Amino acid sequence: AQSVTQLDSQVPVFEEAPVELRCNYSSSVSVYLFWYVQYPNQGLQLLLKYLSGSTLVKGINGFEAEFNKSQTSFHLRKPSVHISDTAEYFCAVSDRGGNTGKLIFGQGTTLQVKP
Amino acid sequence: DTAVSQTPKYLVTQMGNDKSIKCEQNLGHDTMYWYKQDSKKFLKIMFSYNNKELIINETVPNRFSPKSPDKAHLNLHINSLELGDSAVYFCASSQRLAGGGDTQYFGPGTRLTVL
Numbered sequence: 001a002q003s004v005t006q007l008d009s010q011v012p013v014f015e016e017a018p019v020e021l022r023c024n025y026s027s028s029v030s031v032y033l034f035w036y037v038q039y040p041n042q043g044l045q046l047l048l049k050y051l052s053g054s055t056l057v058k059g060i061n062g063f064e065a066e067f068n069k070s071q072t073s074f075h076l077r078k079p080s081v082h083i084s085d086t087a088e089y090f091c092a093v094s095d096r097g098g099n100t101g102k103l104i105f106g107q108g109t110t111l112q113v114k115p
Numbered sequence: 116d117t118a119v120s121q122t123p124k125y126l127v128t129q130m131g132n133d134k135s136i137k138c139e140q141n142l143g144h145d146t147m148y149w150y151k152q153d154s155k156k157f158l159k160i161m162f163s164y165n166n167k168e169l170i171i172n173e174t175v176p177n178r179f180s181p182k183s184p185d186k187a188h189l190n191l192h193i194n195s196l197e198l199g200d201s202a203v204y205f206c207a208s209s210q211r212l213a214g215g216g217d218t219q220y221f222g223p224g225t226r227l228t229v230l
Contacts, residue, residue, distance in 0.1 A: 043221035094215035105158040
């Protein structure tokens, strides 16, 4: 079985400050890793994903994440946030060898960017 | 030209009623999903379909019946609605089912409120 834990339910930060949203996962099999963003009253949109290769993944809107296999983590970072980054962020995993496409989501982290 | 669309966006109904939510994708994808997001924003997969074939049924009550008339459409019918069914329901699609690494594209969601 797989599970995803997002360690912070809310992260308040001032505009132009750096931010890190933490994600740890547990799985008995190899996984793919994803970060999705949900803006208020909208559906989810992919920020970035790790499939293979370089453990540092760059995504849209200046976000990046680093896969750390030994720590089973996939933390999301941005060096300087904007007000428009205020949203709900979800970390997710899927079974690398699976045939269902099933995504397991974390509980979400609310990023609140203050002026 | 929305990639994944859902109707209706809002649905308010009484307990015991039957209702349907429709989903369409114009991305040419083979696989479609239904997710439920509860009041704490936790997302959980309910169903997935691949080329009109049911792949995942995540222990969802049989009051929920998905139907896929073709691979571009996946509808969700709910019988005998209960208070606990109140949630936001998201439709999603991905290119393929196998492997789990494909990006899932989400619709805008349908907010169901059962009174």
